Structures are given as structure tokens and as C-alpha cells.
Amino acid sequence: MAEPRITFTDVGKRYGKLWALRNLNVAFHPGEVVMIIGPNGSGKTTLIKGLLGLVRPTTGSIAVNGTVIGTDPAYRQAIGYMPQISQFPAALTIGQLLDMMRDIRELDDASIDDRLITDLGLDKQLDKRLNELSGGTRQKVSAVLAFRSKPEILVMDEPTAGLDPVSASKVLGRAAEVRERGGTVLVTSHLMEEVETLADRIAYLEDGHLRFILPMSEILESTGQQRLAKALPELLVRKVATGANA
Amino acid sequence: MLKVFKYTLIDLARNRFVLGYALLMLFVAEGLFFVEDDPSKALLSLVQVVMALVPLIALVFTIVYSYDSLEFTQLLAVQPIARRSILAGQLLALCTALLVAQGFGLGLPLIVHLPNMAALMLSFSGSGLVLVFTALGLLIALKQREKARGVGVGLTVWFLFVLVYDALLMALMFSFSDHPIEPFVVPLAALNPIDMGRILVMLQVDLAAMMGYSGAVYKDFFGSYGGIAVAAAVLLLWFVVPTLFSFRTFQRKDL
Numbered sequence: 372m373a374e375p376r377i378t379f380t381d382v383g384k385r386y387g388k389l390w391a392l393r394n395l396n397v398a399f400h401p402g403e404v405v406m407i408i409g410p411n412g413s414g415k416t417t418l419i420k421g422l423l424g425l426v427r428p429t430t431g432s433i434a435v436n437g438t439v440i441g442t443d444p445a446y447r448q449a450i451g452y453m454p455q456i457s458q459f460p461a462a463l464t465i466g467q468l469l470d471m472m473r474d475i476r477e478l479d480d481a482s483i484d485d486r487l488i489t490d491l492g493l494d495k496q497l498d499k500r501l502n503e504l505s506g507g508t509r510q511k512v513s514a515v516l517a518f519r520s521k522p523e524i525l526v527m528d529e530p531t532a533g534l535d536p537v538s539a540s541k542v543l544g545r546a547a548e549v550r551e552r553g554g555t556v557l558v559t560s561h562l563m564e565e566v567e568t569l570a571d572r573i574a575y576l577e578d579g580h581l582r583f584i585l586p587m588s589e590i591l592e593s594t595g596q597q598r599l600a601k602a603l604p605e606l607l608v609r610k611v612a613t614g615a616n617a
Numbered sequence: 618m619l620k621v622f623k624y625t626l627i628d629l630a631r632n633r634f635v636l637g638y639a640l641l642m643l644f645v646a647e648g649l650f651f652v653e654d655d656p657s658k659a660l661l662s663l664v665q666v667v668m669a670l671v672p673l674i675a676l677v678f679t680i681v682y683s684y685d686s687l688e689f690t691q692l693l694a695v696q697p698i699a700r701r702s703i704l705a706g707q708l709l710a711l712c713t714a715l716l717v718a719q720g721f722g723l724g725l726p727l728i729v730h731l732p733n734m735a736a737l738m739l740s741f742s743g744s745g746l747v748l749v750f751t752a753l754g755l756l757i758a759l760k761q762r763e764k765a766r767g768v769g770v771g772l773t774v775w776f777l778f779v780l781v782y783d784a785l786l787m788a789l790m791f792s793f794s795d796h797p798i799e800p801f802v803v804p805l806a807a808l809n810p811i812d813m814g815r816i817l818v819m820l821q822v823d824l825a826a827m828m829g830y831s832g833a834v835y836k837d838f839f840g841s842y843g844g845i846a847v848a849a850a851v852l853l854l855w856f857v858v859p860t861l862f863s864f865r866t867f868q869r870k871d872l
Binding site for chain 1: 620621623624625627628629630631632685686687688689691692693694695696697698699700868869871872
């Protein structure tokens with residue numbers, strides 16, 4: 372297998388007295404989509420925020436392409452991020468926001484992928500102010516920003532939330548393209564049915580611990596189920612039973 | 618930094634609060650010059666309004682804007698750009714927007730009705746207060762996680778500077794009126810940027826004569842160009858110190 376693109380080594384994150392992540396050791400590789408799941412408060416968002424540099428680990432380190440991330444923001448050039456909630460400067464237009472992000476990332480025309488703008492029907496709304504947009508349209512803008520720089524690493528937090536089924540399908544299709552060209556895609560989602568077709572591995576977090584990270588095919592085979600939504604509870608029961616026996 | 622500054626400023630240029638601030642200052646200034654026959658008397662009233670209103674608006678607006686743009690700040694923070702550049706761009710844009718609004722609302726009426734040194738000093742002091750209280754507002758917003766709490770802290774800080782500090786200073790001066798405390802008055806005034814701004818303007822309209830020996834001390838110290846430079850330096854310090862703390866806080870902050 373290729374060298375990991377992202378490596379979490381003994382990563383822990385504490386907010387006050389609460390440990391949101393504990394001793395996380397996991398690697399994500401080029402050309403794979405990993406779906407990160409778990410109950411609310413399990414540490415999914417903290418894991419993502421750690422990678423993005425929004426929070427600093429209390430213990431351990433995170434490396435991208437072999438380099439431990441610190442205060443140098445250059446590594447984020449490789450990352451595209453689609454947050455769950457998108458809020459933008461109210462008075463800017465979509466076009467101005469896209470220009471701003473292109474300027475900040477110093478992208479030239481060759482390094483930009485603008486297909487999603489037309490795919491999601493935003494090309495006719497570029498002069499619209501961001502505070503005039505619906506939640507779904509803001510989410511589409513967020514998707515465009517995430518994919519625009521042809522990222523090596525794509526991080527999507529509940530990417531289909533607020534999107535209509537057609538747009539959601541187009542966004543997930545683009546995520547599959549990122550994987551095909553060797554990118555690493557991390558997705559958190561509660562809507563397993565929408566994302567499971569995309570996922571190569573499933574990482575399950577609970578109480579800040581990584582309970583397991585397994586290939587999707589292995590989860591389905593071991594449980595004899597066709598869908599993740601049915602396979603997952605069965606697997607969790609088994610894991611608990613195994614843990615109890617041990 | 619300049620990219621964040623440019624687009625934040627574009628956003629602020631269309632912000633209703635900033636436009637409202639410019640119009641409010643214009644309305645107040647023009648109103649006072651209209652009501653008073655003597656422009657110098659209008660200036661004195663204007664000083665009181667500026668010293669109370671400018672810090673309040675700069676503080677509250679900066680705090681509210683910072684909280685409202687938190688998600689966007691997060692989006693900027695995941696781009697390949699240093700956090701200090703994000704904060705510097707946002708702070709510079711906030712200061713510029715408020716200064717331009719104030720220049721329109723306060724500066725223009727002063728130029729039209731009373732183009733003298735006192736008016737210039739009022740503009741200078743008002744601008745200094747915008748910078749100081751924008752920096753303080755940003756620090757408060759970064760230190761407090763909740764918006765309501767941040768606004769509450771901001772209002773408390775404003776109340777302390779505008780009212781409580783002066784009350785304490787006056788009580789001190791009365792209590793020690795038999796002692797030569799004037800040498801301590803200047804540094805004590807410098808501790809409050811609002812007092813500093815007020816003194817600088819008052820000295821230009823020669824009201825210091827009515828302020829007794831303390832006024833003479835002020836006049837002696839702040840009346841010269843050297844004194845004005847010291848006052849400017851103190852205001853600058855009031856801007857720089859909270860700004861440095863903001864950078865330190867933002868650098869370490871979990872977003």
C-alpha cells in the first residue's frame with residue numbers, strides 16, 4: 372500500500388476536562404474514501420478540525436504527506452473543505468467570494484475546476500449576494516469552494532445535508548473523481564445510505580476512541596448484510612460481545 | 618493579509634450598521650451645529666457625544682461582527698493562509714470602515730462649520746478612540762465564546778471607561794485635594810483613552826483655564842507638540858497592546 376497521506380499518531384484533544392479524542396492512531400491513504408461515523412459527541416468533528424488546523428491536539432501529532440502539521444499553513448493548499456454549516460460575508464456576491472478564495476489560494480486558470488458551478492446551477496447566480504441565498508444554495512457554494520482547487524485531500528462534513536438529491540449525487544460523484552485521481556476523501560455523515568456507495572473504509576468513533584476502522588466490503592461480508600445501516604448495528608453488538616468476552 | 622482586508626472591506630462597505638453609524642454621526646453633528654449659534658459651543662457638545670458614542674459603537678460593532686463572521690473566519694482558517702494574516706486583514710478592514718464612516722459623519726461637518734485646530738483635534742481623538750475600542754472589541758470577541766457574554770463584557774468595559782473611571786478619579790481628587798496630587802493626574806488620565814481624547818480637545822478650546830491647577834498641569838504637558846506626541850503614543854499603545862493580545866489569543870484559539 373502507498374505511504375499514508377494523513378497520519379494521526381497518539382492524538383488526543385481535551386476541551387477543559389472533557390477528552391474529545393483519545394490516543395487516536397490512524398492513517399488515511401491516497402485513493403481512498405473513508406467515512407467517519409459515530410454518535411453525536413464521539414469526536415468526528417474534532418478529528419476533522421485537527422486535520423484542518425482549526426484545533427490543536429493536546430497530545431500526539433498529525434502529519435500530512437509525512438510532515439507534521441504545525442503553524443505553517445502551506446499544507447492546507449492540498450485540502451478542500453466542505454463544512455456542514457456555511458456562513459459567508461453577507462454583502463459579498465457568489466462571484467466575489469469565489470474571486471476571494473482564488474486570490475487567497477493563488478490559483479491560476481489551469482489549477483481551477485469550475486465544473487461544479489455549472490453542474491449545480493450557480494453560473495446564473497454569480498451576482499447574487501450571499502445573504503440572499505437559501506441554505507441549500509449556500510451549501511452548493513461551499514461544495515464549489517471545496518472542489519475548486521482540485522484538492523489532494525477532501526474533507527466533507529455532512530456534505531449532503533441541505534442539498535437536493537440531484538445536487539447531492541453530483542457532489543458525491545465529484546468526490547469519487549477525487550479518489551480516482553489518487554486523492555484522499557474523508558466524509559462524516561449521518562445519512563449512510565447516500566454515502567456508503569462511495570466509502571472504501573468505515574471509521575467508527577465513540578467517546579473519543581476509534582472503535583474500529585474496517586473496509587466497507589469486510590463489514591458487509593462479516594455481517595451478511597447488504598446495507599451499512601443494517602450491518603453497522605450488528606457489527607457493534609458483536610464488538611461489544613467480543614469485548615465483554617475478552 | 619491584503620486579500621482578507623480587501624474583501625472584508627467590500628463586505629463592510631455594504632454593512633447597514635456602518636452606513637447607519639455614518640448617518641447618525643452626520644445627523645448629530647449637523648444637528649448640534651444647527652441648534653447652536655456659536656460653532657465653538659456646538660463643538661463642546663459634540664465632544665461629549667463623540668467621547669461616549671464612538672467607543673460604544675466601535676466596541677459593540679466589532680464584537681457583534683466578529684461573532685457573526687465566525688464560520689467564515691473558520692473557512693479562512695482552513696485556507697493556506699496564516700492566522701495572523703486573517704486577523705490583521707479583518708482588524709484593518711474594521712478600523713478602515715469605521716474611520717471612513719466617522720470621517721463622513723463627523724469630519725465633514727467639522728470641516729464645513731469649524732475648520733480650526735480644536736475640530737482637527739476632535740477628529741484626531743475620535744479616530745484614536747475608534748482604533749482603541751475596535752482593538753479592545755476584537756480582543757473581547759476572541760476571549761469570550763458566547764456572543765451575548767461578549768457583548769455584555771463590551772458594555773461593561775465601555776461603562777467603566779466612560780463613567781466609573783471618571784467618578785473614581787474625581788473621588789480621588791476630592792479626597793486628596795489638600796495634597797499635591799497634580800503630578801499623578803496626567804498619568805492617571807492617560808490610563809483612560811477617553812479622558813485622554815477629551816483633554817486633548819479641551820486644551821484646544823482653552824477650557825483648561827477653568828480646570829484649575831490640574832488644567833494648568835494638563836496644559837503644560839499636553840499643550841505642547843511634544844505632549845500631543847506623547848498623547849498620540851499613549852493612544853497608540855492602547856491600540857497596540859490589545860491587538861498583540863488578540864494575535865496571541867487567535868493563534869492559539871480552537872476555532
